[in-house]
Amino acid sequence: MNFEVVFFFSIAALAIVSAILMITQRNPIKSVIFLIVNFFCIALIYLILHAQFIAIIQILVYAGAIMVLFLFIIMLLNLGDESALTEKIGYKKTIAYVLSAVLLLEIVIGLSLPWTVAASRIHPNANEIGTVEAIGKSLFIDYLLPFEVISMLLLAAIVGVIVLAKKKFQ
């Protein structure tokens, strides 16, 4: 057991605990806080995989930008009394449980297959691949078209925002 393995398992455990806490919280704002903790754990796991750039982007974009929107929506939707949010067990919840069980089974099977072990071995140049320089090179030379297509995707998102809120400010 070296340092990295111990570190990985403690972070992974924290990620799972924070994910469970996020689901079980009554107060939606607390859920948001635990989701942010969860994002941090995921960023640390990226860091263990030598993906420095992705790790910091995980924090910058997910924890810093997307969760602010979540917080806004929860804060401003006037949820008022948190107890009013309790759900009843309906068909939705049953389906969700079934799907989660299937997913869990899938993960277990996937992990026990022999080829995944070989694939999960760390790349010899992992340290170089994770840096900003390497990502930039492959993004702007090898994956040029996908990069430009992303701008179209973002454009669609901008239009979507306007359409969603259109009635309100006209």
Add this chain to the structure above:
Amino acid sequence: MLVDYIPVGIMIVFGVAFGLFMMKASEWFGPKNPNEIKQSIYESGMEPIRSARERMSIKYYMVAMLFIIFDIEVVFMYPWAVNFRQLGMFGLIEMFIFVAILMAGFVYVWKKGALKWD
């Protein structure tokens, strides 16, 4: 590689520990005689009316959503800026197209009045 980040981790632990200690200091050293009026929320000396958690203007959601989109745009620029000298003119044109498409969206948002606060 992970070793480079250990100092950052220690720094975060120190920062949070300082915050926790200072927050608790008031509880340990300060007096404690709460009463109902002291613990009520501030509303210019009046009895608080209605709940504080009201609905807000949709502008704030708009700003948050637009922020996410433009933030992602900016994130793509960092790897580009780092490699700028190697990519040369080719890279600049590439980024120009990317920014131009998004600026079209920005102009659309502007013209639709989504950035107008009144």
Add this chain to the structure above:
Amino acid sequence: MEIIITIIKIIVVLGVMLGCVAYIVLLERRLSAGIQNRIGPNRVGWQGLLQPIADVMKLVFKEDIVPTKANRFIHDLAPIISIGVAMTTFAVIPFGDRINLFGYDIKLQIADVNIGILYILALTSLGVYGLTLSGWSSNSKYPLLGGIRSSAQMISYELSMGLSIIGVIMIAGSLELDTIVEAQAGWRWNIILQPIGFITFVVAAFAETNRLPFDLPEAEPELVAGYHTEYSGMKFALFYLSEYANMFVASAIITTLFLGGWQVPFVHSLGLPDFWVSVIQVFGFLFKIILIVAFFIIIRWTIPRFRYDQLMNLGWKFMLPIAILNLLITGLIILLI
């Protein structure tokens, strides 16, 4: 051994930072007093030099009032997020060259990471939570308005902040702050190479630290005290402290990115031993920070507060296009030269 040196470095840096922050508060009070033709605090110690200690003592022995309607957990968490973010941002900022102390070759930077600038931006984006959560958890109207305003303001200016840094990255070709400082050796400071980037960054820094003219989150005539209305005692002090710590760190970042960081021009031509050169560089860095902090304070009493719509217009309709234009022009100039 390595880890012990790191811990010593962190303790020294945090100590110096807290000391500076305490005296920045005093500096602000004395400078404001001077500008307004008053005297300011001058009774506690010589010229009021013990005033920060007196203030802290007073706040520690104040009652910690939490409104009954407030959400206790989040009410406690918010100031910790604020101060934690303010204090840990300094981790990647280089405050000097290498120095040889007691036989150890020490690098005067806590963590030299590949993604230095992004670490700063990520922490800045997390700073929003301290303000927003404090506003929400108080369950009171003024703090909620302050919290919402602050988060919308901070995220808007984060964009121009991120964009105005890109020009600097293009010149240095790296996200490491160390490399950026070294690229500014001599007089090749980025303020000269990137004047527009410098101005947009400074304006964004004012907005991110919630300083006048952008202190809408705590605009006292309309919002009482904004997001920290319902805080008292040491928890209030933490918000106060983190505001000034943010100002200190923002000044340090401005210095590092645009004013040559720890580089002091002509210091190498003095013929001093390496050790003293390093010491002069560290104090040069500190001196530049204090100058910018003084600039922050003078601006506070020079420009009146913006209206909220003006603030948002400036951020979205002016700063954002200018910053994007700046980086495309920078790219063109770099290629043509």
